[in-house]
Amino acid sequence: MMELWAGHGAAEERGLERPLRTGKGGERAVARVLVVDDDPSILDTVSSILTSEGYQVMSAAGGEEALALSRTWHPTLVLLDMRMPVMDGWAVARAFRESGSRVPIVVMTAAENAARWADEIGAAGHLAKPFALDELIDCVARHTVDEKPN
Amino acid sequence: MSALELTTALTHAIYVLVFLLVLPRTLRQFTPAHFDMTLFFGVVALIILESRIMPLLGVAPPAWVSDMVIVLFISLPYLLLRLVDDFTRVPAVILRLVELGLLAFAVVTVAIDARPSAFVTLGIVAYVALVSLYCAVRIIRAAHRALGVTRRRLEAVSLGTILLGADLLAMGLMAFLIEPERTMVDGFTQLLALGSAVAYYVGFAPPLVLRRAWQAPELRALLTRAAQLPRLPTTLDIVRELEAGAAASTGSNARIGLWHEDDLVLRMWEPGTDELVEVKAGQFIAGRAFERQAVVYSGDPQKDDPENAARYRAAGVGAVLAAPITAGGRRLGVLVLFAARPPIFAVSDRELAQLLADQAAVILESRALIDHAARVKAQEEATRMKEDFVSAAAHDLKTPLTTVVAQAEFLERKALRDPSAPPDVPGLRRIVRESKRLAALVTDLLDASRLEQGRLVGEREPVDLGALVSEVVARQHPGAHVCEVDVRGAVVGTYDRRRIEQLVQNLVENAKKYSPDSARVRLAVWQQDGEARITVRDEGIGIPASDLPTIFERFARASNVDDRKFHGMGLGLYICRGIAEEHGGRIWAESELGKGTTFHVALPLREGRRLN
Numbered sequence: 182m183m184e185l186w187a188g189h190g191a192a193e194e195r196g197l198e199r200p201l202r203t204g205k206g207g208e209r210a211v212a213r214v215l216v217v218d219d220d221p222s223i224l225d226t227v228s229s230i231l232t233s234e235g236y237q238v239m240s241a242a243g244g245e246e247a248l249a250l251s252r253t254w255h256p257t258l259v260l261l262d263m264r265m266p267v268m269d270g271w272a273v274a275r276a277f278r279e280s281g282s283r284v285p286i287v288v289m290t291a292a293e294n295a296a297r298w299a300d301e302i303g304a305a306g307h308l309a310k311p312f313a314l315d316e317l318i319d320c321v322a323r324h325t326v327d328e329k330p331n
Numbered sequence: 332m333s334a335l336e337l338t339t340a341l342t343h344a345i346y347v348l349v350f351l352l353v354l355p356r357t358l359r360q361f362t363p364a365h366f367d368m369t370l371f372f373g374v375v376a377l378i379i380l381e382s383r384i385m386p387l388l389g390v391a392p393p394a395w396v397s398d399m400v401i402v403l404f405i406s407l408p409y410l411l412l413r414l415v416d417d418f419t420r421v422p423a424v425i426l427r428l429v430e431l432g433l434l435a436f437a438v439v440t441v442a443i444d445a446r447p448s449a450f451v452t453l454g455i456v457a458y459v460a461l462v463s464l465y466c467a468v469r470i471i472r473a474a475h476r477a478l479g480v481t482r483r484r485l486e487a488v489s490l491g492t493i494l495l496g497a498d499l500l501a502m503g504l505m506a507f508l509i510e511p512e513r514t515m516v517d518g519f520t521q522l523l524a525l526g527s528a529v530a531y532y533v534g535f536a537p538p539l540v541l542r543r544a545w546q547a548p549e550l551r552a553l554l555t556r557a558a559q560l561p562r563l564p565t566t567l568d569i570v571r572e573l574e575a576g577a578a579a580s581t582g583s584n585a586r587i588g589l590w591h592e593d594d595l596v597l598r599m600w601e602p603g604t605d606e607l608v609e610v611k612a613g614q615f616i617a618g619r620a621f622e623r624q625a626v627v628y629s630g631d632p633q634k635d636d637p638e639n640a641a642r643y644r645a646a647g648v649g650a651v652l653a654a655p656i657t658a659g660g661r662r663l664g665v666l667v668l669f670a671a672r673p674p675i676f677a678v679s680d681r682e683l684a685q686l687l688a689d690q691a692a693v694i695l696e697s698r699a700l701i702d703h704a705a706r707v708k709a710q711e712e713a714t715r716m717k718e719d720f721v722s723a724a725a726h727d728l729k730t731p732l733t734t735v736v737a738q739a740e741f742l743e744r745k746a747l748r749d750p751s752a753p754p755d756v757p758g759l760r761r762i763v764r765e766s767k768r769l770a771a772l773v774t775d776l777l778d779a780s781r782l783e784q785g786r787l788v789g790e791r792e793p794v795d796l797g798a799l800v801s802e803v804v805a806r807q808h809p810g811a812h813v814c815e816v817d818v819r820g821a822v823v824g825t826y827d828r829r830r831i832e833q834l835v836q837n838l839v840e841n842a843k844k845y846s847p848d849s850a851r852v853r854l855a856v857w858q859q860d861g862e863a864r865i866t867v868r869d870e871g872i873g874i875p876a877s878d879l880p881t882i883f884e885r886f887a888r889a890s891n892v893d894d895r896k897f898h899g900m901g902l903g904l905y906i907c908r909g910i911a912e913e914h915g916g917r918i919w920a921e922s923e924l925g926k927g928t929t930f931h932v933a934l935p936l937r938e939g940r941r942l943n
Contacts, residue, residue, distance in 0.1 A: 222734040222761045229758060230741050264726075291729035293722065311733040314740035 211238040212325035215256035217273065218289065219265040227260065227317065234318055236325070241265035244268030248276050258283055258324050260308070263290040263298055285324050288318040290323075338521045343379040350376040352536035362630040364417035364672075368535060371410040374403050388685045402437045405455060407499070408462035409433045411492060415466050418672050419473040425465070432458050432924035456503030463496025480545040480683075481582030484534045491530030498523035542890065546683060549580040556691060561697035569698055573666075577687045581668050581680050587656070587691060588617055589664040597621060602646045602669055615639055620653035621665040626681050628652045647671050652680055654688035658696035720885070723778055731765035731772070738762050751818055775902045778833075779885065782909035788827045796822040796831070796863055796934075797856045803835045804854060812852055819857035822864075824936045826914055831934075834910045837903045838867040838930050846871030846927065858936070862916075865932040873924040882920060883908040907932075 214236045218224045224240045231238045239254055241247035243265055251259075259277070263270030274286055285305035288298055289312075300309035305324050308317065350372035357365040363406060365614035381400050385392045392400075409429050415421055436455050443451070467489050474485035501520040505513055533541065553576040565567050571589045577585035588599035588610055596609040597618065613622040616636060620627040629651045633640040643649075652668040665690040668680065738758050739897075745752060781787045797818030804814045842852040850870040857864050885905045904918075907930075911918040 220730055221733075222731070222738075222765050225757065226734045226738045226741070226761055229755075230737060233741070233745070291726045291733065295724075310729045311736040314737055314744065317737060 211235065211237050211260075212240070212257040212321075213254065214258045214321060214325070215227070215247060215250060215254070215262060216240045217242075217244065217262045217265075217270075218260075218262035219243060223262075230317060231321060234321070238319065244270075244273040244276070247273055248280075249289065251282065251284070253275070258305075258321060259284055260287045260289050260321070261286050261304075263288060263292065270298070271302055274304070278303075287320060287324060335518055335521055338518075338525050342521065342525040342528045343383065345525075345532050346372065346375045346379055349528075349532050349536050360630075362417075364414070364630075367410065367414040367417050371407070371414055372531075372535075374407060374410060378403050398441050401440045404499075405436050405440070405459065406433055408459050408466065408496075409497075411466045412462060413484075413721065415469045415473075419469055420672070421469065429462055430461075452503060453504050456500060459503060460496055460500040463492060463499060467492040467496060477582040480542060480549070480680075483545045484537060485531050487534030487537075491527045491534055494523050494527035494530060498527060501634055510663070544942075546580070549617075550686075552576070553580055553687070553690065557694055560694045561701055566695070566698055566702075569694060573687075573691045577666060577668065577684075577691070580687060581652075581683055583652070583668045583670045583680075586617075586667045586669070587664055588621070588667065589695075590621070590662050597665055601665070602648055602667075610766055615642075616651040617653045617665045617667045620655050620667075621662065624655045624657060624662070626654045626685050628681060652684050654684040656688045656692045656695065658692040661696070663692055663695050663699075724772075728769065728772055731768040734761055734765040735769065775906065778906045778909070779902050782906060782913075785908070785913065787909045788830050791825045791827050792830050793823055794831060796824065796825045796826075796865060799828065799831060800835055800856050800865060803832055803839060804838075807839060807843075808842070810848070812846070812848065812850060814839065815851060815853045817853070817855040819855070822856050822858050822936075824863050824934055826934065827910075830910045834907050834932065835865065835867070837907050838932075840865050841930075842869035842871065842928070844871075845869065850927075861936055863934045863936050865934075866929055868927065868929040870927040873926055874920060874922040874928055875924060876922070879920055879922060883918065894915040 213261070214231050216224055216227045216231070216238060217240075219242055221242065224242060228238045228240045234287055239250050239256065246267060247259070247261075250256075252283075261270050261273060264265065265273075268276075270288065270290070277284060277286070286302065288295055288302065288304045288307040290298060290307070291310040292298070295307040295309045306320060310322050312320075333444045350369070353372050355367070357369040366663060378400055381396065385396070401590070412426065412429055416426060416478050434459060436451075439451055469494055470485055470489035474482050474489055477485055488535050497656050498520050501516055501523060505520070506515050508516055517587070537545075556572065556576065560569050560572055563572065570589065574585045574587055577587075584602060586599050586602060588597035590597050596611055598609055599617070601608040616627055616629050616632055619636075629635040630649075632643045632651050636643070643651075648669045649672045650670050654666045654668075655662065656664040656666055662919060666672070666684060668684055698871060736760050742755055742758050742762075745755065770873065778787060797820075800898050801816050801818065804816050807814060839852060839854070846852070846869045852870075853868045854865075855864075855866045855868075883904050885902065911932055911934065914934050916932065918930065918932050920928055922928040
């Protein structure tokens with residue numbers, strides 16, 4: 182698993198276009214979004230919205246689950262809640278980076294210091310809860326710009 | 332000049348010196364004690380003068396002079412007794428008896444021309460010895476009760492009195508002796524006289540150096556404690572310590588009156604009754620010292636402050652020494668030293684009183700600064716708590732709101748794009764569920780706010796707690812938890828039904844929240860010791876003992892509860908306690924980690940009865 186991650190990182194460093202492609206015939210891959218939040222309602226809502234927008238979506242109720250999923254599923258973007266039990270957003274982000282992943286992370290929090298926290302973990306952006314529908318859709322689109330959903 | 336003569340001369344010189352030191356003080360400040368002191372040493376000086384002048388003139392003293400000297404001699408113990416009476420009460424009957432004795436012996440001395448008979452001489456000797464002994468005993472006892480400088484001085488006086496008594500006794504006995512024993516005893520009496528003179532000098536007119544040396548240990552003790560005093564738990568503790576310190580340093584009783592700027596009064600514990608009294612500036616001797624910002628002494632407060640004579644009499648205060656407690660122009664209060672009788676050495680206490688008052692001012696001012704700092708800190712803490720509360724409330728409200736906003740907008744867009752599409756039931760359910768969660772949060776916040784204003788509990792009515800608890804349990808969603816209710820007899824009291832329901836519901840939900848799905852929640856309702864009792868017992872994760880005292884506080888969460896695993900702001904138990912306490916009841920918890928928790932509620936069965 183580790184080699185896979187390393188390979189992914191190395192590919193990016195070489196400045197290649199996103200190496201992850203699915204299907205045959207060079208068809209552009211569908212962006213994969215991993216949503217991590219301990220609140221099941223938010224998880225379900227965000228997942229259903231993004232699914233309907235054409236993304237491949239997986240949801241994780243905690244950090245351990247998110248990491249396990251990432252190893253096999255390689256998300257294009259991670260939407261990460263910061264305040265979670267057992268393993269909080271900071272720990273999850275650190276684990277991602279330590280495993281060599283450079284997947285962009287967007288911080289999703291109800292706390293006032295969303296921007297600062299995003300900065301702290303080197304996130305690509307942040308979404309302050311509660312967010313409007315278009316805020317969510319635009320944010321995800323912006324951070325998956327190379328892999329527009331079909 | 333022989334050694335004996337030198338001793339005599341020295342003794343005489345010292346006695347006359349004491350008289351000369353005491354006299355101006357009496358003229359400056361007339362008190363019974365000073366007068367009696369002067370009288371005693373005046374008589375001694377007179378006797379000495381006579382014994383010095385007559386040989387100088389080279390004439391034999393006339394008979395009346397000899398008689399007068401003898402009468403003066405016999406009067407010495409009586410004068411000493413008067414002095415003793417001035418600072419420690421001597422029973423009137425003893426005073427009268429001694430006066431009678433004095434009169435009798437004086438008459439005998441004057442009436443009989445010839446040398447008095449051995450019988451009379453023996454009587455006089457016995458009289459003198461007995462009275463002196465009595466005086467010495469009284470002074471020793473007074474010294475034992477006194478403290479500090481006063482104690483040392485009284486000890487010196489008692490020693491002087493013992494020596495003087497022994498001297499008078501020896502001189503009286505000399506009449507029965509013949510040479511050479513007479514000369515020997517004479518030398519002995521001279522030494523006794525010198526001893527008494529030195530002791531009296533030390534006691535009645537100690538040089539400043541000696542007084543300072545005696546004050547030093549008391550002051551040192553006070554100063555050693557001074558650094559810690561401002562840190563005592565309350566200002567009252569400090570006042571009590573300062574009072575004790577001042578009392579020890581001056582050998583009198585002490586009270587401190589603190590100035591209350593808002594009410595313009597000094598508050599202090601009244602001597603005698605020990606009730607808290609309010610004294611206006613200018614009122615009583617204490618108020619005068621405060622008003623004038625100067626030490627005020629009264630050796631007769633009933634005369635000096637006739638308006639309050641009855642109060643002084645009732646409290647048994649016969650002398651007052653008051654000094655203002657002022658720090659850098661800020662008038663903090665007054666130090667009052669008082670005693671049943673005018674202190675025999677009051678003058679030397681003036682300076683000391685001001686010194687003690689100044690020390691008290693520094694300590695009380697430090698305390699005021701510490702209190703001020705604590706108040707500022709508490710205000711900051713309160714502001715921070717409020718900000719934390721708003722921040723925590725906002726965070727907890729935003730979480731369900733996120734689902735409501737995004738999901739509702741999403742449903743709207745879907746409906747607009749494809750009006751014929753079937754409704755998104757799971758999405759709608761999410762909105763309903765999260766809206767309810769929001770509503771519950773808002774209710775809790777409002778309850779917490781009402782609780783802070785003490786108006787959580789409203790209209791009361793007779794409530795059967797057994798039935799109420801059963802209803803609350805019946806209303807619970809049928810889930811994996813098993814709720815058992817044990818109602819032991821009718822338990823009816825007057826309560827706010829809605830709030831008691833909320834209390835029970837909160838406890839049941841709490842029990843379910845923190846226990847595994849298959850666990851039992853057992854409720855019991857019964858009556859005990861005139862109280863209604865409800866318990867809610869769970870088999871949950873338990874609460875660490877260290878958290879038990881604080882779980883009922885606002886935003887409190889047991890430390891083993893991860894605040895992100897369990898929803899809620901930590902207001903549930905806070906509201907529960909508010910409901911119980913506003914009903915005049917109480918709530919508490921027992922717990923064993925990993926085994927479960929039992930919440931106990933006790934409510935009064937009759938309205939208005941407050942439980943301990």
